[in-house]
Amino acid sequence: MQAANDQCKSQEKSENRYNVNSNICCQNDVCSVSRGIERANYILDQGGDVPMETGPPLLPSWYDHQLICKGQQYFTDNIFAMFVAALSGLTVLLSVPSILKILRNTNRSSKPASAYKRYYETIVHMMHWYQSDMRNPNSKGRQSVAIVRKMHENAVKNVGPITQKDLALTQFGFIGMAIVAQDKLGLPKDNRSLIHFWRVMGHLMGIQDKFNLFSGCERCTIVACKELSRRIFIPGIDQPIEHYNSMCSALLTGMWPLVPAMNPEAYFEFTRRLLDCPARKLSIIPTISLYSQIFIHYLIKLPIISLILLPWLNFQIWLTLFVQNTIPILAFYAFRYSWRGDV
Numbered sequence: 001m002q003a004a005n006d007q008c009k010s011q012e013k014s015e016n017r018y019n020v021n022s023n024i025c026c027q028n029d030v031c032s033v034s035r036g037i038e039r040a041n042y043i044l045d046q047g048g049d050v051p052m053e054t055g056p057p058l059l060p061s062w063y064d065h066q067l068i069c070k071g072q073q074y075f076t077d078n079i080f081a082m083f084v085a086a087l088s089g090l091t092v093l094l095s096v097p098s099i100l101k102i103l104r105n106t107n108r109s110s111k112p113a114s115a116y117k118r119y120y121e122t123i124v125h126m127m128h129w130y131q132s133d134m135r136n137p138n139s140k141g142r143q144s145v146a147i148v149r150k151m152h153e154n155a156v157k158n159v160g161p162i163t164q165k166d167l168a169l170t171q172f173g174f175i176g177m178a179i180v181a182q183d184k185l186g187l188p189k190d191n192r193s194l195i196h197f198w199r200v201m202g203h204l205m206g207i208q209d210k211f212n213l214f215s216g217c218e219r220c221t222i223v224a225c226k227e228l229s230r231r232i233f234i235p236g237i238d239q240p241i242e243h244y245n246s247m248c249s250a251l252l253t254g255m256w257p258l259v260p261a262m263n264p265e266a267y268f269e270f271t272r273r274l275l276d277c278p279a280r281k282l283s284i285i286p287t288i289s290l291y292s293q294i295f296i297h298y299l300i301k302l303p304i305i306s307l308i309l310l311p312w313l314n315f316q317i318w319l320t321l322f323v324q325n326t327i328p329i330l331a332f333y334a335f336r337y338s339w340r341g342d343v
């Protein structure tokens with residue numbers, strides 16, 4: 001491993017490792033493993049001591065608009081699987097003690113009704129990022145970034161520091177599952193634009209480049225994401241901290257108006273399997289729900305079937321978002337008794 005490190009370091013001197021326009025970051029698998037693990041370890045071991053950046057959210061010098069547009073198009077073309085990835089990512093993100101503490105202390109997501117409101121707002125922010133011209137400081141995406149930064153600053157005043165480690169783990173929450181479980185989700189194998197998109201988003205949210213989970217190429221980023229899973233998320237969901245189960249349950253139950261067919265128990269097991277956790281036995285209804293979901297993601301990988309199925313699934317997500325945005329009937333029906341007082 002030392003030899004591999006030396007080899008990678010000497011390679012770095014002759015190229016700009018962080019230059020996305022250069023396709024060369026890791027020349028071989030040995031380099032990518034070494035670099036990916038090194039990045040994950042650096043984030044976990046050093047990032048907890050460094051607070052988020054507080055300067056104005058400006059675009060970085062390495063911003064590549066073509067790649068950003070490609071990343072946004074990837075999201076639009078695969079919105080169904082990308083939503084599943086984000087919801088699973090959020091499910092595992094709650095297992096991080098510092099993140100759970102922030103969410104609990106801002107006290108807006110411990111019951112299904114408030115969880116629905118909070119996470120639906122998060123989805124709206126995410127949609128703005130994926131749909132805006134990020135070069136325009138007045139675009140909805142950039143305004144959304146400013147709002148989120150303000151919310152983070154308020155949380156710091158009330159709860160304590162948000163660190164570079166928290167932000168990098170949150171990057172995983174939004175997109176890590178789409179990278180580590182791309183095949184299981186039925187997503188196309190094209191990470192480069194997504195990685196650049198989320199590197200830019202991380203920068204805008206106040207992550208220094210050395211702590212940015214997506215500061216490398218595709219190969220070492222996959223390794224870094226898998227290392228974060230191994231060290232943080234898998235133990236986090238299988239040996240959960242106090243309050244994780246209740247917050248997780250509130251999240252998955254609160255998502256019912258957006259995904260009425262979802263069974264929370266089955267969805268949690270589906271998330272575990274995305275991270276290659278050993279399978280757990282479920283009762284009959286969750287088992288049917290789990291295998292239906294696995295089967296759908298298998299089908300969208302099949303070329304001919306996906307021609308019909310993928311647009312249909314994507315359409316359902318767009319329709320759901322439209323309905324929730326205009327006449328949120330299901331949310332009103334589900335939370336009519338708890339809408340007051342809790343939110």
Ligand SMILES: [Zn+2]
Pocket residue numbers: 025026032035216217218219220221
């Ligand atoms: Zn690399």
